[in-house]
Amino acid sequence: MNIFEYIRTIIIDVAKSRGIEDNTILDKITAEPPKEEIHGDISTNIALLCSKKLNSNPRALAESIKVVLNNNIYIDNVQIAGPGFINLFLNKNIFYECCKNVLKIKSKYGRSNYGKYEKVNIEYVSANPTGPMHIGHARGAVFGDSLANLLQYVGYDVTREYYINDAGQQIINLAKSVYIRYIEILTKKEAIFDEDLYPGEYLIAVAREIIDIDGDKYLSMKEESWIQVFKEYSTNAMMKIIKEDLSLINIYHDNFVSEENIKSIGLIEKVVQLLNNNGSIYEGVLDAPKGQKNDNWESRPQLLFKSTLFGDDLDRPLKKADNTWTYFAADSAYHYDKFKRNYSSLINVWGADHGGYIKRIEGIIKSISNSKLKFDVKLCQLVNLNKDGKPVKMSKRAGNFITMRSVIDSVGADVLRFIMLTRKNDAPLDFDLVKVKEQSKDNPVYYVQYANVRINSLYEKAINQGINLNDELDNINFELLTNISEINIIKLIAKWPRQVEAAAKANEPHRVTFYLYDMASAFHSLWSLGNEDPELRFIIEDNMDLTRARLSLAVMVKIILSSGLSIIGVKPVDKLS
RNA sequence: GACUCCGUAGCUCAGCUGGAUAGAGCAACUGCCUUCUAAGCAGUAGGUCGCAGGUUCGAAUCCUGCCGGGGUCGCCA
Numbered sequence: 235m236n237i238f239e240y241i242r243t244i245i246i247d248v249a250k251s252r253g254i255e256d257n258t259i260l261d262k263i264t265a266e267p268p269k270e271e272i273h274g275d276i277s278t279n280i281a282l283l284c285s286k287k288l289n290s291n292p293r294a295l296a297e298s299i300k301v302v303l304n305n306n307i308y309i310d311n312v313q314i315a316g317p318g319f320i321n322l323f324l325n326k327n328i329f330y331e332c333c334k335n336v337l338k339i340k341s342k343y344g345r346s347n348y349g350k351y352e353k354v355n356i357e358y359v360s361a362n363p364t365g366p367m368h369i370g371h372a373r374g375a376v377f378g379d380s381l382a383n384l385l386q387y388v389g390y391d392v393t394r395e396y397y398i399n400d401a402g403q404q405i406i407n408l409a410k411s412v413y414i415r416y417i418e419i420l421t422k423k424e425a426i427f428d429e430d431l432y433p434g435e436y437l438i439a440v441a442r443e444i445i446d447i448d449g450d451k452y453l454s455m456k457e458e459s460w461i462q463v464f465k466e467y468s469t470n471a472m473m474k475i476i477k478e479d480l481s482l483i484n485i486y487h488d489n490f491v492s493e494e495n496i497k498s499i500g501l502i503e504k505v506v507q508l509l510n511n512n513g514s515i516y517e518g519v520l521d522a523p524k525g526q527k528n529d530n531w532e533s534r535p536q537l538l539f540k541s542t543l544f545g546d547d548l549d550r551p552l553k554k555a556d557n558t559w560t561y562f563a564a565d566s567a568y569h570y571d572k573f574k575r576n577y578s579s580l581i582n583v584w585g586a587d588h589g590g591y592i593k594r595i596e597g598i599i600k601s602i603s604n605s606k607l608k609f610d611v612k613l614c615q616l617v618n619l620n621k622d623g624k625p626v627k628m629s630k631r632a633g634n635f636i637t638m639r640s641v642i643d644s645v646g647a648d649v650l651r652f653i654m655l656t657r658k659n660d661a662p663l664d665f666d667l668v669k670v671k672e673q674s675k676d677n678p679v680y681y682v683q684y685a686n687v688r689i690n691s692l693y694e695k696a697i698n699q700g701i702n703l704n705d706e707l708d709n710i711n712f713e714l715l716t717n718i719s720e721i722n723i724i725k726l727i728a729k730w731p732r733q734v735e736a737a738a739k740a741n742e743p744h745r746v747t748f749y750l751y752d753m754a755s756a757f758h759s760l761w762s763l764g765n766e767d768p769e770l771r772f773i774i775e776d777n778m779d780l781t782r783a784r785l786s787l788a789v790m791v792k793i794i795l796s797s798g799l800s801i802i803g804v805k806p807v808d809k810l811s
Numbered sequence: 812g813a814c815u816c817c818g819u820a821g822c823u824c825a826g827c828u829g830g831a832u833a834g835a836g837c838a839a840c841u842g843c844c845u846u847c848u849a850a851g852c853a854g855u856a857g858g859u860c861g862c863a864g865g866u867u868c869g870a871a872u873c874c875u876g877c878c879g880g881g882g883u884c885g886c887c888a
Binding site: 677678 | 812813814815816817823824825826827828829830831832833834835836837843844846847848849850851852853868869881882883884885886887888
């Protein structure tokens, strides 16, 4: 149960009873917790929004609404403040019922059917299959996966998808690189790599595998004879490595779509036909891009998509000079494929370097779906990798980029996942290999985990004293919880469903992380009160009713911490080492 | 030149898609361990929300224009 939703429906009913039918007004009516405690538990702007339509001034309207709201048994007091806010002071019973509900349904508390089982496709990671994942991939991976968890949590039917870019020049380069390793092993001559090739040692194993299966028969062949085989072997091997990397942070996609396959089944021709039919492509000439050196710019007519109709600054080419399809053409076909699979919305998680690419794909989707398909791109900004405050330098050419796997080995999967969600996606993120392992309150991972550890130690102590936490949860007297810190926690608990829903609505999983931090903070605060006043500890030996009430509070905090952590894909820590 | 993201306390960042007196954490200063784990808590101090306009009952939030920083811009994927 979401008490904010509950009160809001009551308020909306009031608005409707006054003759407000306009959804643009109704949708704006809020029932939200005010920042200031003295403004009550829930504040609504109903009078401010409806006064104009009802020809009344906001405060007068508020007065008349106040009379109605006062009749509700869960509302103790109604106050009118400022320009016409209506502040509601709720009866404690609504909070107590909320608590009982949490203890009853446990990990289901906060889940909802907000998403109405609508089908959502989230495409994330989609790292090129040319090598192991590096740390830059990790952010998008964690973000996408946590977003998928979040949307599932509030009732969407989510597909986790990976688009394999297995069709371009980089795959030919990959195959060539493996072939060089193949020669190296068989002839014992040292491998030399051109600039575009991949010198990483991880390709040696692929070459070995080919030798094991097919022997040395490709040595004497010409490139056109071995390239296809090497492409297949190496992309398969790379995808295997990437899937292993992902499994280390518990990421498993439901669906892998191959670009090569999209091309081979003729989907590009199909989508181009479609775009042609609705008049969004033409044969035209592009100007040279401004602000760049245009030395070898060569003006020529080519097949263009009218992305300027959708806010892009240029129309975008679908064909290259050699008359083959561009990456954009294949990607259009891929999104057409997703469109045909009947999703109600598509979400793409991309790196910041794809920013300039959004408008054209948006345009494609609008064009093929007649603007009906919802589409959202979440760009993840760069991760700055530091080591004790100093930037770690990475160079692709030297081959010393930091792999995701090495970071997991060093800090662990849970820390990696948590830290990746301590910023909103469109802000850059600093990741310090040393600081994230510190066990202090500068480190939000440990701060949250530590709350859980403390609750566990309480469990142990309670059990040692013969208190059974699972007994008689129905008969807990929540009214004994009168301390401000206790009430704060209860109110935070009541906000959880609202928080997840807001996070889901905005596609922003980081809000869950911040909520968890607040919850941990509220708990640490309560815990510490016991230092100053033993009466405020959780376990009071000669007052079992109070003890049970307080322990149930800890149980609820633990339930919500676990739920929140499971959304961001982090395991709760039970004991600190 | 265009597009896009960012600009909030000395530093790193939240700010619930327009609400009331803008919030945390570091760092600084003051307290709290014979105590359920101090890996923590409480408090003090710190702000012209980059600048200037506009929209309205109301703007850090939306719009426009500047300033500053990151990313991107056919024939890569």
